[in-house]
Amino acid sequence: MTEWWTSLAPAQASVECGGKRHRLRWENGMLQALDHGDAESERTLAALGGQSCTCLDLIEAWDHHCDDLRVLVLGSRGPTDILAVDDDVTTQLGVSRPQVMTSGVTFAGSVGRSSRSRMQRVSAMGRRSSGWTAYGPAGQLPRPPGRMSQKARAESELLALLGLGGGLPERLVATVAAAWQERLQQRTRLAARSRAQLQAALHGRVFAVIRSWLGASGPESQLKMIGEQGKRRLISENGYVRAELPFGWVVDVWAPGLATIWGRFCLSANTDDGCTWRLITVGPDLGSPSVVTLQLGI
């Protein structure tokens, strides 16, 4: 079994941080602040000086929202769905900037270095995480009272993340989708309660693809969200395009940009080694599926 991020290429954006352009890089499921070697110390120093560090704020925001279902609502449905978010993340974070308590809080581990912590907590439902701990676990550390409500602050953080560019917003969507794919597979109560949100997220992305693939004036469409192991189908039925796909399609197919290939709609994408991909695809006639094999490498 491969990790969910295997099919996702690294992504990188630069942000204004402390008067310089700094790099944020997503790779192998983690967001890293490349220009902050000792993030914990920098964060502490910045907090003591009443300053902020955009890179670390964004890492923290990413950690807060890595399983936030609103990311799936707000995030792009595909190349034709372009967000008009202000890409000045410092502006976005300026009103929502997380503040670090300067006393009474002990930071542990490699503070602020990357964002996989919460994902790993999610993953830890099934297996132990690797012991990495992010600073300020979401919603657990006390925050100084601010003028913004918690909801407004979270909203501003989201907008900052979605305005990052460089492919990072798409990786955030993939991260959130992967977290919920896992919860669905584990049949958690939370996943059951969130089924409408998950199905809507799948619906929007499936039909954004179908709309541009078959044309904007294509026939009516219906979606049935099936279990992860169910049989995936895209058929024509009574004049409707009927899709039967699991939520995991968002992670496995949509997020890597494999939703259409060679003019065909991709139902699934699997790999055993991360190099050779076996795609089950359907042509525009919605006929029988055909296999497309992709080979990554020289």
Added chain:
Amino acid sequence: MAGFDAELYLRTRGEEIILGLGPERHRPWDSPLLEQAQALVAIGAISRARARSVIDDYSLAEAVRSDQGHHSHHRMSMARAPRSRGVALKPRRVVPCNRAIEDSNGVLLVRHVTLSEDTTSLAITWRPILSGQSRSRRRGHMAMFGHGPGGPLQPQLTDDRGTSVGTGFGGGGSDEEWQGHLTADQPLAPDTAWIEIDGTRLELTGEPVRCDIKIEPLADEATAHRFLWRRLAIADFHGPPEIEGSIDALIAAGAVQPDDPVLGQIRAVQQAMPHHPGMSSAGHGGTRSLPEPWRSLFRRQGREDGPEGTLALSAVTPEFDGFSVAVSCLESRREGFGIEVDIAPGLEGHGPSQGFESRQLVWWAADERDNHHLGQLGSWSGGESYSSGEINFWPALRPKARQLSIMPTSETSRAVITVPLTWDNAQAGEREPA
């Protein structure tokens, strides 16, 4: 509704909006999902909080895709406030006057005076004397707290205790005539025997008309039908209420069938609704086949033969469906009539979005011959515990109407406030030089 997932329905509609397949946004301050959400909440298919959460999600999703950014979303979010219980309403003292006071600036007609422990206001018509060159037909609607329309209209009021206060004008009109209210900066004594307006004394001698008040349950009706009929009766800023979204949602939920004949009636009424009260019907078909109370509503639509006068009322309803209403004044004009009311608990916002955040009253009225009138919120102020303002009804009262039942109507019951229309002492305006 077995098997129907209202949240999924709303979210799927939200996805269609994001993909550009959803309904057009008719009101920039409202989500296109509001219509469906209201309907689904009304039939109990989804909780108000859950529906609000969906609307919030997709409002922000729309906002991050629009050039206008997050403005409208934030405005919606900020508009909400926790609800509180209403207060016990007390009748206001309303004294009809119809006194015209003329000076070098123009003629001030004081139609009636309203006094209570927390406010003093005068319903006025102001006709400024214009220089020949400066006349225009500009119209407007504004609250003025400096110079009034057409000149300095901010007279000082004095009561019989010797208290003097300034005033501010709020209202609308043209250069030739403004109608509205002068509100005192501080309340005068509610039981004052007279007030002086810049030295001109008005004796406050009129007595309120006695009203009969009763509470009655509404007739049994399918919840979906009741919701749609109520929806039609709640005014929108941009013409007839949009109800097709609601109908689609109710059909999807199985609350109505697509071939339900009542839907045909509802759509016919919607088609016949005027774009603005007093205007001609929007529809092209006849209105004789419409059900009551709508048929009689449309029959006199556009008529401008209503009696002119003001009745001081002193009516406070018992609580019905959690509401209490005090009606303090009925003022009839040729083109319609209005009432001044207090409502507890207070109303938030305006129009259909307000209906989502808090419960609304539908304002019906009917004369002794079952000619119906529909009321809409006019100017409005207040807070969570109570609100005060005007309800403007259309069409105009029938000239020979002798009795009017004002019916603030909630979801399951209504108050019926029956007013004898005795215009005898309320018709003529007495003009007196200042």
